[in-house]
Amino acid sequence: MKELSEINLPDDLRYAESHEWAKSAGDTLKIGITDYAQDQLGDIVFVELPDVGDSFEKGEEFGTVESVKAVSELYMPVGGEVVAVNSVLEDSPELVNNSPYSDGWMIEVKPDNPSEMDDLLTGDAYLEKLKG
Amino acid sequence: MTDFPGTTGLIFNEPLLWEKGKKGRTGFSLPRRDVASYPLDESITGDGPDFPDLSEVDVIRHYIRLSQWNFSVDSGMYPLGSCTMKYNPKTNERQASHPGFAGAHPLLPPHLSQGILQLMFELEKFLVEITGMDAASLQPAAGAHGELAGMLLFHAYHKSKGTPRSKIIVPDTAHGTNPASAALCGYKPVPIKSNEQGVLAPKDVAQVMDEETAGIMVTNPNTLGLFEENVKAIADIVHAKDGLVYCDGANMNAVMGIVHMGDIGIDVLHLNLHKTFSSPHGGGGPGSGPVCVRNQLEPFLPVPRVIQKDGHYLLSIDFPQSIGKLHAFCGNVGVLIRAYSYVASMGAENLKKASQLAVLNANYIKEKLRGTFHLAYDRPCMHECVFSDKYQQIHKVTTLDMVKRLMDYGFHPPTIYFPLVVPGAIMIEPTETESKENIDLFIDSMNAIANEAKENPDLLREAPKSAKRRRLDETAAARKPCLRG
Amino acid sequence: MRYLPHTSEDISEMLQTVGVQSLDDLFSSVPQECRRKNELNLPPALTEWELNNHIDRLAGSMAVSPEYKIFLGAGSYDHHIPESVSYLLSRSEFMTSYTPYQPEISQGTLQAIFEYQTLTARLLGMDVANASQYDGASSLAEALLMAVRITRHNKVAVSQLVHPNYRQVIKTYFAPSGYEIIDLPYSQNGTTDLSNLDNLEDLAAVAVQSPNFFGCIEDLQAVGKKARNQKALFIVCFSEPLAYGMYKNPGSFDADITCGEGQSLGIPRTFGGPALGMFAAKQKYVRNMPGRLVGQTVDADGNRGFVLTLATREQHIRREKATSNICTNHSLCALASSIYMASLGGSGFKELARLNYDKCEYLKDQLRKAGYSLPFSQSTFNEFVVQFPEGFDTTYQDLLQKKIMAGLPLECYYPELPHHYLLCVTETISKEDMDRLVGAIK
Incomplete structure (x- = not known):
């Protein structure tokens, strides 16, 4: 497992305490899980994602991610409607491990309230939370 | 130099069944055809299954070779915490395969099945006496099935009072089956933590117990191997709100002849006959999970129930408040016969002795290994003790590495990473049927492994070396499941 | 006692290490109020030889073949079991091992279960089978709950010709949940009447048994079509899988879930248990399936091996969100059925099925000739219903005196069918x- 200093936390993302990230892409947001989360979970074997068109509140569960011997819930960092899901993960869940911030993205959301992004943590603040 | 039992042997390779065989062979003596062939409706007939054709020799060699790749209680010590892998007496097998029992149709009329009904009737009485409860049903086919029965009993009880409830208290040390069984009955599990002594505190129960809560599921002794010493006070709190107390009896092997489950306020308790009562695990089943209850819950027990009337035994469904049937017939009767055989062979004195020796073995291991491995709770334990890999972490060696190495020494690994409240848990249950010599050998092996962790940690990371297979790629298995050939 | 190896010397040495005086002192953490007040009151321990005598006496009172001729199936069937099956099952390495959580030293059980899953899937014509469950009844209950999870609908339709005991079990499983069970009646030819299905909404599953409780083969094509129209899952249940040696299997009718009882495949009846819950489904539902699954993989040296997989569905990981609370499979029973299926092979399985069919047809023929009515016209396997004349119950009791059990009186399960009996014939008859039976009835 990685030391905290080895965790990659890009500056252009915002982070939730429940270990998801969100990234602005014009009107929409891309959402995935952090490098820390993928490292803690270990080899990811399955990702269960919602359907396009589903809507969730901020903090609501939108899916699960499974390693061989654990299941973790995924929570919305920002509320909104799902406009795209990364269906490649169905056959290649390892992308979440190998590339958590690009190829391993999970859903794209049209936020109900874009200002919710401001409540999320910066990389530094998230790292501080991890250090406890 | 200690001579450990682990070794490599002459172990054969063997392909999958359908990779052998040839059309035209058979391993079956086809019964004589003494009637003519009758016409068939061709529109609904098919081609029959695509099975390989094998000779009897092919079949025998295939399975004998497979059997040699397995560890078993009959080959070595199996210190698997919470699983009570005690020796499985051979006389039990003789009794269960008696043609009078093995050949018996489940719908025989009572006057033609008195023997099995009597055995079931008496076994219920034995289990009631051993647990200190008032009545029992032998129908549940496994521990989890017994838990489900228990939760259905809770549900039926509160429903009969006109006040169904929606929640249930489940401690963090519980087996995962507990919340899963509760959820099947629509209960929302309310988790509570055990205290710093590893047991439940009455005040924590009092805080969450209310009139919406059906009761509590406790495991006693709990999965840390500790006796829930506050159980009576906890039961009082739950009962005061008309809740019920469920006890997972998975660990009954520690307290036979010692604890009276009825007196300490347990309302429902399930037993695992394949643990405490010596029937073999069969590579994962069949087991049997009878459920024992106190008087107020007896009317709700599953039907049919064995009753005695005018010196005869009958199966009765005349219990209008019963939760109904849980099994197509009467449960896993073959396992019941083994448990009966065990109790009849042991008698009262030896059952108590078995519990005492199970507890002695566990405490002995705890004392002998306490310096080498981190002891999660430094208190007298019951039938199992829980260590962790805390002292070995500096060598970057994990619990998994250590127990895999144990295989090379000729022992089955303990239960690991459970209970969840102890990170890196190593949960050891030796059972009473292991002699002091075997226990000492196990202790020596654990010490040797702790030394290897310091001096040659790669030995552990690459273990096992002498098993049929090295470590398997479970990630690949789960990412691209291949579940059939 | 021969299972307790400790000598008194061992005990005192060990007590000393632990630091207590006596065995009783080991229990210091058990408060006085939790202790038993008196010793256990059980019959005196028996020697091995006394126990043998005692069990011989109990077992001797049971009515079993070959002394009795039992024309009774109804979910439990008498088939010849090759000695090789019983012999291999008694191997300690299969019998006394635990669930294969440590795959390196459990490859025997794991490969055997993988083979069982494969043979089961092939027999039923399904994509994937699990490692087995308790019995046919609980398997059907689990299948219906699975359908509710998948469709998020709240009603299930179950044929009245599903084994009445299975239907009782379903009722028990469903009682606290509030999901509704709709009974589908049966029609004059002895198969399920589907006409009510069109008016139902919110349906999660349509479940029929084939061969059904009357031994009749259901029109699975029609049931499947109706289920699909209702956007419900199509579930086929069975109690006599030998039938698929001859009749088309549920997979060939595109069943979503197929489950049932596998006792007839090499498992002794033992008064109804342990039995074998067989459970198979389409690949797309695999993550919703209850029960254990074994999958193929490789070890660190690249050799083929097997592991328990997709465990995240199960109770020990997902806890209250698990697909089922089930922990165990009936591994040893699954093994018995695999050895049985392997011993018969595809050719033997087919031939044995046909022999069962022909024998049963022979008895049907003889009874018809003797003037008895067989009310249901549909094709059957192993079992069929006969309507005997009023007053036959006395004959039935007389036959029992002659050690012949002339089937199962159906009236207690189907009150509308007085004097109807369910008869069963297998290759053992x-x-x-x-x-003799036909002669004695006359």
Whole structure:
């Protein structure tokens, strides 16, 4: 497992305490899980994602991610409607491990309230939370 | 130099069944055809299954070779915490395969099945006496099935009072089956933590117990191997709100002849006959999970129930408040016969002795290994003790590495990473049927492994070396499941 | 006691290490109020030889073949079991091992279960089978709950010709949940009447048994079509899988879930248990399936091996969100059925099925000739319903005196069918036995 200093936390993302990230892409947001989360979970074997068109509140569960011997819930960092899901993960869940911030993205959301992004943590603040 | 039992042997390779065989062979003596062939409706007939054709020799060699790749209680010590892998007496097998029992149709009329009904009737009485409860049903086919029965009993009880409830208290040390069984009955599990002594505190129960809560599921002794010493006070709190107390009896092997489950306020308790009562695990089943209850819950027990009337035994469904049937017939009767055989062979004195020796073995291991491995709770334990890999972490060696190495020494690994409240848990249950010599050998092996962790940690990371297979790629298995050939 | 190896010397040495005086002192953490007040009151321990005598006496009172001729199936069937099956099952390495959580030293059980899953899937014509469950009844209950999870609908339709005991079990499983069970009646030819199905909404599953409780083969094509129209899952249940040696299997009708009882495949009846819950489904539902699954993989040296997989569905990981609370499979029973299926092979399985069919047809023929009515016209396997004349119950009791059990009186399960009996014939019944039965009835 990685030391905290080895965790990659890009500056252009915002982070939730429940270990998801969100990234602005014009009107929409891309959402995935952090490098820390993928490292803690270990080899990811399955990702269960919602359907396009589903809507969730901020903090609501939108899916699960499974390693061989654990299941973790995924929570919305920002509320909104799902406009795209990364269906490649169905056959290649390892992308979440190998590339958590690009190829391993999970859903794209049209936020109900874009200002919710401001409540999320910066990389530094998230790292501080991890250090406890 | 200690001579450990682990070794490599002459172990054969063997392909999958359908990779052998040839059309035209058979391993079956086809019964004589003494009637003519009758016409068939061709529109609904098919081609029959695509099975390989094998000779009897092919079949025998295939399975004998497979059997040699397995560890078993009959080959070595199996210190698997919470699983009570005690020796499985051979006389039990003789009794269960008696043609009078093995050949018996489940719908025989009572006057033609008195023997099995009597055995079931008496076994219920034995289990009631051993647990200190008032009545029992032998129908549940496994521990989890017994838990489900228990939760259905809770549900039926509160429903009969006109006040169904929606929640249930489940401690963090519980087996995962507990919340899963509760959820099947629509209960929302309310988790509570055990205290710093590893047991439940009455005040924590009092805080969450209310009139919406059906009761509590406790495991006693709990999965840390500790006796829930506050159980009576906890039961009082739950009962005061008309809740019920469920006890997972998975660990009954520690307290036979010692604890009276009825007196300490347990309302429902399930037993695992394949643990405490010596029937073999069969590579994962069949087991049997009878459920024992106190008087107020007896009317709700599953039907049919064995009753005695005018010196005869009958199966009765005349219990209008019963939760109904849980099994197509009467449960896993073959396992019941083994448990009966065990109790009849042991008698009262030896059952108590078995519990005492199970507890002695566990405490002995705890004392002998306490310096080498981190002891999660430094208190007298019951039938199992829980260590962790805390002292070995500096060598970057994990619990998994250590127990895999144990295989090379000729022992089955303990239960690991459970209970969840102890990170890196190593949960050891030796059972009473292991002699002091075997226990000492196990202790020596654990010490040797702790030394290897310091001096040659790669030995552990690459273990096992002498098993049929090295470590398997479970990630690949789960990412691209291949579940059939 | 021969299972307790400790000598008194061992005990005192060990007590000393632990630092207590006596065995009783080991229990210091058990408060006085939790202790038993008196010793256990059980019958005195028996020697091995006394126990043998005692069990011989109990077992001797049971009515079993070959002394009795039992024309009774109804979910539990008498088939010849090759000695090789019983012999291999008694191997300690299969019998006394635990669930294969440590795959390196459990490859025997794991490969055997993988083979069981494969043979089961092939027999039923399904994509994937699990490692087995308790019995046919609980398997059907689990299948219905699975359908509710998948469709998020709240009603299930179950044929009245599903084994009545299975239907009782479903009722028990469903009682706290509030999901509704709709009974589908049966029609004059002895199959399920589907006409009510069109008016139902919110349906999660349509479940039928084939061969059904009357031994009749259901029109699975029609049931499947109706289920699909209702956007419900199509579930086929069975209690006699030997039938698929001859009749088309549920997979060929595109069943979503197929489950049932596998006792007839090499498992002794033992008064109804342990039995074998067989459970198979389409690949797309695999993550919703209850029960254990074994999958193929490789080890660190690249050699083929097997592991328990997709465990995240199960109770020990997902806890209250698990697909089922089930922990165990009936591994040893699954093994028995695999050895049985392997011993018969595809050719033997087919031939044995046909022999069962022909024997049963022979008895049907003889009874018809003797003037008895067989009310249901549909094709059957192993079992069929006969309507005997009023007053036959006395004959039935007389036959029992002669050690012949002439089937199961159906009235207690189907009150509308007085004097109707469910008769069963397998390969263990000879022509002579059948002739004797028909002769004795007259």
